[in-house]
Amino acid sequence: QVQLVESGGGLVQAGGSLSVSCAASGRDISGYYMGWFRQAPGKERVFVAAISWIGSRTYYADSVKGRFTISRDNAKNMVYLQMSSLKPEDTAAYFCAASARSGVGAERDYDYWGQGTQVTVSS
Numbered sequence: 001q002v003q004l005v006e007s008g009g010g011l012v013q014a015g016g017s018l019s020v021s022c023a024a025s026g027r028d029i030s031g032y033y034m035g036w037f038r039q040a041p042g043k044e045r046v047f048v049a050a051i052s053w054i055g056s057r058t059y060y061a062d063s064v065k066g067r068f069t070i071s072r073d074n075a076k077n078m079v080y081l082q083m084s085s086l087k088p089e090d091t092a093a094y095f096c097a098a099s100a101r102s103g104v105g106a107e108r109d110y111d112y113w114g115q116g117t118q119v120t121v122s123s
Contacts, residue, residue, distance in 0.1 A: 001026045002112040004096045009117030016086050020117055022079040022096030030054070030074040033099040035110060036081045038092035038119075045095065047105040049081060059104045064090075086121045093118050 008020040022034070035050035049070035050059040058070055069082040079096055093116040103109025 002029065002032070002098050004098060004112055004114035006094060006096050006114045006117035009094060009119045011120045011122060012086055014086060014088055014121055014123050016121075017082070017084040018086060018119060019080060019082045020094050020119065022081075022114060024077040024079070024098065028074070029072070029077050029079070029098060031100065032111075033102050033104065034070075034072055034079045035097045035099065035103065035105075036070060036079075037095045037097060037107065038090075039095070039116070040089075040092040043092075045107060047107075048094070050099075050104045051079070052102070061105075083119070086119075088121050088123045091119060091121045 003025045005023045012018045036048040037045050038048050039045040051070045055072050067085045072079045095116045096114040097110035098112040099110045101109050
């Protein structure tokens with residue numbers, strides 16, 4: 001079992017930056033692809049970004065490409081999402097997830113999920 005706990009969410013003005021973190025416990029996450037998803041009120045949860053086992057490959061949704069950066073520190077069992085040039089439409093709960101199947105964009109490929117952290121971008 002992998003336990004994931006997100007932190008770092010909050011309120012930020014449009015155009016600002018914010019970083020969210022995901023702390024993993026229970027297992028070494030170096031054997032997992034890690035991803036971030038988000039869910040806005042009244043909408044389905046959608047893919048944001050993913051990163052391969054040692055971080056050599058990263059993947060992004062078109063809506064965040066060039067603005068968000070996913071990274072990981074396997075020694076600390078941590079995953080990060082650095083967000084910049086934030087827009088009101090980025091407002092959502094952000095979820096960290098771990099995939100043992102090299103999952104990238106599909107929720108069904110992820111085995112473990114955190115509880116989420118809220119990011120609110122004001123206009």
